[in-house]
Amino acid sequence: MRCRKCDERAVINMRHHKLSLCGDHYGEWFVAQIERAIEKYKMFTRDERILVAVSGGKDSLSLWDVLLRLGYQADGMYIGLGINTPIPYSDASLEMTRKFLARGGWRESGGDGDSVTSNVTPYTPFLHVVDVPEVYGKSIPEISRAKMRGQGRPCAACGLTKRYVMNRLAHERGYAVLATGHNLDDEVAVLFQNTLRWQTGYLARQAPTLPASHEGLVRKVKPLCRMYERETATYAVVRGIDYIYDECPHAAGNQMNFHKTLLNQLETESPGAKLSFYLEFLRARGEGAFDQFNETVELHACEICGQPTTAPGRCAFCRMWDVSAIVQ
Amino acid sequence: MRCRKCDERAVINMRHHKLSLCGDHYGEWFVAQIERAIEKYKMFTRDERILVAVSGGKDSLSLWDVLLRLGYQADGMYIGLGINTPIPYSDASLEMTRKFLARGGWRESGGDGDSVTSNVTPYTPFLHVVDVPEVYGKSIPEISRAKMRGQGRPCAACGLTKRYVMNRLAHERGYAVLATGHNLDDEVAVLFQNTLRWQTGYLARQAPTLPASHEGLVRKVKPLCRMYERETATYAVVRGIDYIYDECPHAAGNQMNFHKTLLNQLETESPGAKLSFYLEFLRARGEGAFDQFNETVELHACEICGQPTTAPGRCAFCRMWDVSAIVQ
Numbered sequence: 001m002r003c004r005k006c007d008e009r010a011v012i013n014m015r016h017h018k019l020s021l022c023g024d025h026y027g028e029w030f031v032a033q034i035e036r037a038i039e040k041y042k043m044f045t046r047d048e049r050i051l052v053a054v055s056g057g058k059d060s061l062s063l064w065d066v067l068l069r070l071g072y073q074a075d076g077m078y079i080g081l082g083i084n085t086p087i088p089y090s091d092a093s094l095e096m097t098r099k100f101l102a103r104g105g106w107r108e109s110g111g112d113g114d115s116v117t118s119n120v121t122p123y124t125p126f127l128h129v130v131d132v133p134e135v136y137g138k139s140i141p142e143i144s145r146a147k148m149r150g151q152g153r154p155c156a157a158c159g160l161t162k163r164y165v166m167n168r169l170a171h172e173r174g175y176a177v178l179a180t181g182h183n184l185d186d187e188v189a190v191l192f193q194n195t196l197r198w199q200t201g202y203l204a205r206q207a208p209t210l211p212a213s214h215e216g217l218v219r220k221v222k223p224l225c226r227m228y229e230r231e232t233a234t235y236a237v238v239r240g241i242d243y244i245y246d247e248c249p250h251a252a253g254n255q256m257n258f259h260k261t262l263l264n265q266l267e268t269e270s271p272g273a274k275l276s277f278y279l280e281f282l283r284a285r286g287e288g289a290f291d292q293f294n295e296t297v298e299l300h301a302c303e304i305c306g307q308p309t310t311a312p313g314r315c316a317f318c319r320m321w322d323v324s325a326i327v328q
Numbered sequence: 329m330r331c332r333k334c335d336e337r338a339v340i341n342m343r344h345h346k347l348s349l350c351g352d353h354y355g356e357w358f359v360a361q362i363e364r365a366i367e368k369y370k371m372f373t374r375d376e377r378i379l380v381a382v383s384g385g386k387d388s389l390s391l392w393d394v395l396l397r398l399g400y401q402a403d404g405m406y407i408g409l410g411i412n413t414p415i416p417y418s419d420a421s422l423e424m425t426r427k428f429l430a431r432g433g434w435r436e437s438g439g440d441g442d443s444v445t446s447n448v449t450p451y452t453p454f455l456h457v458v459d460v461p462e463v464y465g466k467s468i469p470e471i472s473r474a475k476m477r478g479q480g481r482p483c484a485a486c487g488l489t490k491r492y493v494m495n496r497l498a499h500e501r502g503y504a505v506l507a508t509g510h511n512l513d514d515e516v517a518v519l520f521q522n523t524l525r526w527q528t529g530y531l532a533r534q535a536p537t538l539p540a541s542h543e544g545l546v547r548k549v550k551p552l553c554r555m556y557e558r559e560t561a562t563y564a565v566v567r568g569i570d571y572i573y574d575e576c577p578h579a580a581g582n583q584m585n586f587h588k589t590l591l592n593q594l595e596t597e598s599p600g601a602k603l604s605f606y607l608e609f610l611r612a613r614g615e616g617a618f619d620q621f622n623e624t625v626e627l628h629a630c631e632i633c634g635q636p637t638t639a640p641g642r643c644a645f646c647r648m649w650d651v652s653a654i655v656q
Contacts, residue, residue, distance in 0.1 A: 195523055196594075196601065198608035200617060258597055262590050266524075269586055273524065280526035289528060289617055 012234045016272030023238040030235045031116045034066045034223050041208040043221040048176035050074045051218075053166050054100075054127075056093030058236040058243045059181030061100050063224055064125070065239055067179070068106035071120035074179070076101070079165050080131035081158060082139025087246055094129070096244045101127050105239060128173070130165050136321050141250075147320055153250050157320065164317040168307055170218040177219040185229040187222065188274045189260050191281055200293035207285065214299045216308040226275065340562045344600030351566040358563045359444045362394045362551050369536040371549040376504035378402040379546075381494050382428075382455075384421030386564040386571040387509030389428050391552055392453070393567055395507070396434035399448035402507070404429070407493050408459035409486060410467025415574055422457070424572045429455050433567060456501070458493050464649050469578075475648055481578050485648065492645040496635055498546040505547040513557040515550065516602045517587050519609055528621035535613065542627045544636040554603065 001010040003022035010020035021029055037043070044050055050067060054060040054076040067074035078097050083089045107122055133139045138146065140161060144154030170178045187206070194202040210220040224232055236243050251257065266273045299308040302315035304323050309315035317323070329338040331350035338348035349357055365371070372378055378395060382388040382404040395402035406425050411417045435450055461467045466474065468489060472482030498506045515534070522530040538548040552560055564571050579585065594601045627636040630643035632651050637643035645651070 196605050196608075198605075198612040198617075200612050200615070255598075262593060265590060270583075277524050277526075280524075284526040284528050287528070288620055289526075292616055 011238060012231070014228075014231070016228075016275055026234065027238050028116055030062075030227070030231065031066050031069060033227065034063075035070055037208065037223050037226055038221075041221070043179075043209050043223060044072070044177045044219070046072060048073070049174065050177050050179050051128075051166075051170045051173070051175040052076050052179045053162075053181070054078050054097050055181070056096035056100075056244045057181070058233045058241070059183050059186075059224055059229075061097070061181075061241050061243050062232045062235045062239070063179060063181045064100070065106050065241060066235075067223070068123060068125060069116050069120065071123060073123050075126045075128065075175070077128040077130065077166060077169055079162055080129065080133070081161075082131075082133040083141060083248060083250065084139075085141075085249075087249055089244075089246060089248055092246070093244050096242060097127065099242055101125065105241065128169060130169065132161060132165070136161075136323075138321075143321065153254065155250060155254065158250075160316055160320060164307065164315075167218060168305075171216055175218060177221055179221050179223060181224055181232075182222040183224045183227050183229045183232050184274055184278060185260060185263070187225050188263055188278050189256050191278060192259050192263060193256065200290055201295065203281075203285070204290035204294040207282070213296075214308050216299075216301070216306075226278070228274070339566060340559070342556075342559070344556075344603055354562060355566050356444055358390075358555070358559065358566075359394050359397060361555065362391075363398055365536065365551050365554055366549075369549070371507075371537050371551060372400070372505045372547070374400060376401070377502065378505050378507050379456075379494075379498045379501070379503040380404050380507045381490075381509070382406050382425050383509070384424035384428075384572045385509070386561045386569070387511050387514075387552055387557075389424070389509075389569050389571050390560045390563045390567070391507060391509045392428070393434050393569060394551070394563075396451060396453060397444050397448065399451060401451050403454045403456065403503070405456040405458065405494060405497055407490055408457065408461070409489075410459075410461040411469060411482075411576060411578065412467075413469075413577075415577055417572075417574060417577055420574070421572050424570060425455065427570055429453065433569065456497060458497060460489060460493070464489075464651075466649075471649065481582065483578060483582065486578075488644055488648060492635065492643075495546055496633075499544055503546060505549055507549050507551060509552055509560075510550040511552045511555050511557045511560050512602055512606060513588060513591070515553050516591055516606050517584050519606060520587050520591060521584065523609075528618055529623065531609075531613070532618035532622040535610070541624075542636050544627075544629070544634075554606070556602070 001013050001020045002008070003010045003025055004020055005025045006022060008022035008024075011023045012026055013020040019029075050072055052060060052064045052067065052074050054064055056078070064074055064076055076097065078094055080094060081090050084091055133142075136143075140154050140158045143161075144157040147157065148154075166178055191203075191206060194206065208222050208225045212219045227235075235241075263274055297310050299310060300312055301307070302309045302311070302313075302318055304314050304318040307315055307317070311319075314323075329341050329348045330336070331338045331353050332348055333353045334350060336350035336352075339351045340354055341348040347357075378400055380388065380392045380395065380402050382392055384406070392402060392404055404425065406422055408422060409418050412419055461470075464471075468482050468486045471489075472485040475485060476482075494506055519531075519534060522534065536550050536553045540547045555563075563569075591602055625638055627638060628640055629635070630637045630639070630641075630646055632642050632646040635643055635645070639647075642651075
């Protein structure tokens with residue numbers, strides 16, 4: 001397989017786009033795709049400060065790399081969840097993130113052929129690290145065991161904690177927007193799950209850009225939402241980004257992964273099926289299919305931490321973590 | 329496994345309902361479910377004449393049986409498609425249909441235990457047979473080869489022909505409603521297909537009851553839409569209804585069947601997943617999710633046959649079949 005642009009050996013063949021590219025041209029193409037998504041979905045501008053939620057995985061590190069290459073003011077935030085059994089998942093993730101930062105690969109010009117970075121003023125990124133066990137006294141598996149009576153996975157506690165910490169830090173440090181590395185496969189799995197039960201409220205809110213609907217909340221964006229997982233992995237490899245291959249040990253065998261397996265069969269049978277499922281959903285949503293399910297909820301300030309919440313007293317985070325005074 | 333009602337050996341275990349039943353109680357339960365669907369979706373009343381599209385398969389024969397047991401004025405219509413290679417599919421289907429009618433099983437009272445038929449005035453059903461090769465001069469495979477230049481399956485030509493013939497006969501013979509044997513698995517496969525591409529126009533029109541939107545069109549209903557394929561098959565077996573097991577030879581390996589395989593995996597992993605996908609869709613649709621996509625199309629009378637059509641001149645049926653004078 002040859003690169004369509006230069007006849008070099010291709011590193012990827014994207015059947016859904018009928019496009020094969022070599023490493024250099026693929027890197028350029030990928031960056032251009034992300035820039036296009038940022039503009040199309042009005043995610044942010046070069047004047048805004050962006051906080052990227054980084055996990056040490058291929059998606060978030062690739063996203064950070066692309067934003068920095070494009071000259072965006074993108075800082076990172078790593079949340080240490082304290083998940084280190086049976087594998088040192090959290091420790092290894094932080095290490096990968098620090099390595100990415102130390103290496104500074106986004107500063108390197110690709111030479112004559114690199115049309116991405118040539119006109120860009122380099123930005124020096126900062127990495128925020130919030131270690132949950134250190135700040136809140138327990139790891140995610142520990143708080144989950146304590147609060148969920150040992151039932152089920154810690155994923156609910158983890159999701160709640162991450163959303164809280166991310167939004168709070170982004171808002172308090174004056175970031176305009178929080179960017180996450182969700183790829184197309186992630187978005188499609190969520191969409192599939194919501195569609196199977198026709199959860200119209202969730203469908204109404206699933207979008208590449210979620211505006212800050214309330215004081216204290218920041219805008220949320222997913223610039224990789226149109227890129228297949230395989231595409232972000234290939235980008236990371238092409239760019240020499242070292243990332244953590246392991247999935248969170250608690251995610252193995254969950255329903256989301258079961259749905260991903262089904263969706264992969266669909267994609268194999270009909271290349272581009274996931275992309276069209278997602279894009280056609282956005283079209284239908286844009287045409288108002290779920291507008292009437294977009295409730296405007298009343299938000300109050302949590303009596304402990306002051307963060308916006310639907311609950312009248314303490315927010316779900318402060319309740320779960322038994323926070324009785326503001327932790328800074 | 330024992331029947332929940334009488335402790336006899338169960339013939340079916342419905343995990344999604346957490347219900348096991350013996351043959352007799354299953355038959356009763358099945359009929360009650362259909363009666364409930366007929367009422368819930370306002371399909372028809374006992375004063376209306378119903379035309380059931382029968383194919384000789386388990387779904388349509390079970391449906392006809394249930395309607396007759398419930399005392400509805402239900403006649404049948406069999407459309408001979410001339411599909412007899414590589415297996416005598418059409419001939420065998422008609423034979424099964426005639427056998428069902430000759431046997432008259434719906435007239436038999438189930439004895440003391442049969443709460444279904446005891447209060448019902450028996451209706452003597454009539455079977456309309458429309459043989460396509462005889463009336464229109466070509467079998468479905470022949471017209472498809474002639475018109476589609478030998479490309480693809482004859483399913484499109486078949487669907488168009490059946491819809492036309494069914495609606496026309498129902499309307500001309502004064503039936504209020506056309507009932508088809510689509511089961512839950514069928515409906516879910518179509519819903520899945522439409523959802524994968526968010527075909528909002530189709531989603532807006534997918535319902536258990538489609539009102540007659542125009543003079544010349546009859547109401548269309550699907551009383552089995554909430555019953556799994558396995559459930560209608562079990563009903564046919566329990567009732568001693570002999571039906572054609574073969575699928576149409578042209579359907580093998582089509583996309584719909586591929587989707588059905590995926591959906592079966594989902595159902596195995598999570599019993600009731602199909603039912604909730606369908607019912608929650610109906611809820612969302614009922615709450616107006618797709619109302620704005622429900623176009624009111626202008627219909628004209630076809631210049632040849634007079635049937636309602638969107639085309640200004642000849643309808644799609646008359647064009648495909650090169651009809652130049654009305655065939656009665």
